[in-house]
Amino acid sequence: MKLPRTRASMFGAGLVLLSLLWTAPANADTCGPGNPPCDEPHEGPGCLQPQCCDLVCKNDIFCCETQWDQTCVDLATELCGDVRCPEEGDCLEVHDTGGCIDEDCCELVRMHDPFCGFGTWDEFCVEGAVEWCGATLECPIEPPANAIDELEPCLERVNDGCGREPGERFVVTLGCGDIIYGKTTTTTPRDVDAFVVDLPPGTSVEVAVRSEFPGRLTLVLGECEGPIQTRFGPAVEPCGGEVTWTFEVPTGLWYLAMETGIDGRVLRNGLPCDEIDPKDPPDKDEEPLPRIFGLHYLLSMDCASGCPGDLDGDGVVAGSDLGLLFVLWGPCSGNCPGDLDGDGQVGGSDLGLLFVAWGDC
Secondary structure: OOOOOOOHHHHOHHHHHHHHHOOOOOOOOOOOOOOOOOOOOEOOOOOOOHHHHHHHHHHOOHHHHOOEOHHHHHHHHHHOOOOOOOOOOOOOOOEOOOOOOOHHHHHHHHHHOOHHHHOOEOHHHHHHHHHHOOOOOOOOOOOOOOOEEOOOOOOOOOOOEOOOOOOOOEOEEOOOOOEEEEEOOOOOOOOOEEEEOOOOOOOEEEEEEEEOOOEEEEEEEOOOOOOOEEEEEEEEOOOOOOEEEEEEOOOOOEEEEEEEOEOOEOOOOOOOOOOOOOOOOOOOOOOOOOOOOOOEEEEEEEOOOOOOOOOOOOOEEOHHHHHHHHHOOEEOOOOOOOOOOOOOEEOHHHHHHHHHOOEEO
């Protein structure tokens, strides 16, 4: 039986006004799993999605005290357009609607793949739920002492290649032997880090990268006005160890991009910035967005030309290589071009080997 939509008959005129003004949040029994969907009228108060239910009831307490009728459904349509979790359907099973019943898992998967919210919960959403829900893939990277901090706050865009300003490129020069400790996020607009190499075309370079998030190396060739060509490098799995890519320096304008996401794992969001935006600080009781991946990566470049000691790749072992050796002096790990004898540090024995190789290669 549909209850009459009136409060005067039950509470009296004085309490009607009090009820309309009271905006306390609904309780967990009224809003959440076990209740019918928010987009369907039904007997009894409350609905399935806690966020949406709370939003509606703060505007109309009748919906959480008496009955979730068509007026409540209309309010839900107006107020809850982006609220998709939880929704009916097992998170580990394919179904024809967006969202799934486990709110935390649903939100986590939807952040990494928005289609799982507004579209259908397909096999990719199920794979995401299996891989991400209830697990953590955070594996913090400790940068070596000689690493160069990218120094790009995730709320700014200083080296995004093409796209920030019409016809302009924003890049950072990557030198032979450099190790970059970088950071990227999917905070709008999505961050892409762009690097160039100041070496002659045709020079062979090897780039090595480790990442806390799924990413990819890409060569972007051409003027920003177009046409643009892309040459995809290897995918980089989080916590998956170091990945290397050897290529020859292209002719013309180009840059090397480190970007988020790999085939089958779209990261249009899901890597929220971990810094406070001074223009939009969070509320005191606002919880940070869920994240299972870290934000950092370690990228290095080796310009070794098959000639030990030629650290800058110019075909000659000379003063510039000596300078690079002293820059790299000390313990090192991973890709370390100055470690000529392979003992894990740049020291006196490497200096001796460099002088042995002095001259044209």
